[in-house]
Amino acid sequence: MSGRVIPLVDQRLQALGAVLPAQPVRATGLLSDTLGRPLRDLRISVTDRCNFRCSYCMPKEVFDKDYAYLPHSALLTFEEITRVARQFVAHGVHKVRLTGGEPLLRKNIEVLIEQLSQLRTVDGRPLDLTLTTNGSLMARKAKALKEAGLNRVTVSLDGMDDAVFRRMNDVDFPVSEVLAGIDAARDAGLGPIKVNMVVKRGTNEHEILPMARHFKGSGITLRFIEYMDVGATNGWRMDEVLPSSEVRKLVASELPLVPLDPNDVGETAERWAYADGGGEVGFISSVTQAFCHDCNRARLSTEGKLYLCLFAGNGYDLRPLVRGGASDEEIASAIGHIWQGRGDRYSELRGTQAADTGSGRRRVEMSYIGG
Ligand code: SAM
Ligand code: SF4
Ligand code: SF4
Numbered sequence: 001m002s003g004r005v006i007p008l009v010d011q012r013l014q015a016l017g018a019v020l021p022a023q024p025v026r027a028t029g030l031l032s033d034t035l036g037r038p039l040r041d042l043r044i045s046v047t048d049r050c051n052f053r054c055s056y057c058m059p060k061e062v063f064d065k066d067y068a069y070l071p072h073s074a075l076l077t078f079e080e081i082t083r084v085a086r087q088f089v090a091h092g093v094h095k096v097r098l099t100g101g102e103p104l105l106r107k108n109i110e111v112l113i114e115q116l117s118q119l120r121t122v123d124g125r126p127l128d129l130t131l132t133t134n135g136s137l138m139a140r141k142a143k144a145l146k147e148a149g150l151n152r153v154t155v156s157l158d159g160m161d162d163a164v165f166r167r168m169n170d171v172d173f174p175v176s177e178v179l180a181g182i183d184a185a186r187d188a189g190l191g192p193i194k195v196n197m198v199v200k201r202g203t204n205e206h207e208i209l210p211m212a213r214h215f216k217g218s219g220i221t222l223r224f225i226e227y228m229d230v231g232a233t234n235g236w237r238m239d240e241v242l243p244s245s246e247v248r249k250l251v252a253s254e255l256p257l258v259p260l261d262p263n264d265v266g267e268t269a270e271r272w273a274y275a276d277g278g279g280e281v282g283f284i285s286s287v288t289q290a291f292c293h294d295c296n297r298a299r300l301s302t303e304g305k306l307y308l309c310l311f312a313g314n315g316y317d318l319r320p321l322v323r324g325g326a327s328d329e330e331i332a333s334a335i336g337h338i339w340q341g342r343g344d345r346y347s348e349l350r351g352t353q354a355a356d357t358g359s360g361r362r363r364v365e366m367s368y369i370g371g
Contacts, residue, residue, distance in 0.1 A: 041097070045301050133153060182220065
């Protein structure tokens with residue numbers, strides 16, 4: 001890369017400096033990476049903290065009371081997040097998802113939502129503004145989130161059985177409160193609601209059918225997610241991955257399914273419908289069926305690093321630009337330059353030497369950059 005290098009201030013993880021290219025990259029909405037993929041979807045992590053300890057994400061043994069979370073001063077402020085998001089939107093982003101950690105733990109999150117909801121896409125439309133949550137605080141917050149301008153939510157839920165769910169969140173949180181949160185989101189108009197279930201072989205596979213039965217006909221789309229090898233702390237093993245093809249066969253054995261066309265390019269879930277008109281169900285096969293070829297997602301970490309892939313080892317630190325007096329055009333130019341150099345496709349390379357020596361070598365935690 002050529003041009004002015006902005007010095008790094010982050011000591012926590014290895015990061016790459018964002019470069020201001022000698023030849024500015026203007027925001028035209030037509031940006032594409034080295035594989036011809038546009039930039040359409042921005043996921044913003046608003047906190048690295050969580051009140052759950054799902055073993056596949058923030059295992060208790062690692063994320064204990066001594067774990068060094070980011071200090072508040074390191075986090076981008078709401079104004080900083082909105083300013084950076086505006087530059088992404090100018091490059092063609094039309095969907096923004098808030099995540100974490102648990103995004104509803106970030107104090108006054110409604111204020112950020114209000115600011116983001118004012119942004120307009122390149123063609124003048126409001127953003128598709130959404131949030132992924134464990135649902136634990138949803139019953140309390142749904143109305144305020146809707147009033148602030150949030151369009152819809154995705155709630156993570158790994159089982160209907162209270163004992164299984166309490167074990168999976170590992171903080172003894174009852175399933176009834178998450179179900180109440182989903183109801184509150186629906187009542188507040190935060191739909192269409194999606195529910196994400198991570199399936200781990202030997203842990204919650206017996207919850208697949210009860211979950212399908214519960215959400216069929218409810219207007220809520222349940223999506224089964226393959227357990228992924230994100231981060232470095234969950235002790236991931238391939239034999240704990242239950243391939244989506246098997247999950248689908250199991251669901252269809254009791255509740256017949258018919259395939260649906262994708263809604264959008266770059267969509268992560270394969271869509272199916274219940275043959276009797278009971279609604280939709282999705283399968284996200286990040287491990288067994290890579291969908292990198294049209295991946296248009298960027299991730300912004302809690303303290304302002306841009307990650308080009310969920311499995312990237314390094315992010316590009318935008319915070320020195322944001323706090324160092326760079327103009328909006330310069331921030332947009334740096335983002336454009338970074339995206340133009342993107343060649344990440346970890347899931348397509350998984351298991352090969354290129355994946356082990358490339359960007360996926362030293363992966364960041366999912367709780368840090370969000371799902
Ligand atoms: N705390 C919020 C939640 O749980 O919805 C948002 C952040 S969480 C990191 C985002 C999503 O990542 C959740 O749906 C979670 O189930 C999923 N996730 C976390 N670790 C995963 C893993 N190892 N494999 C697959 N999905 C995972
Ligand atoms: Fe928390 Fe979400 Fe990770 Fe579970 S998946 S530990 S709820 S951040
Ligand atoms: Fe996108 Fe990386 Fe996932 Fe491939 S592995 S779909 S590039 S986030």
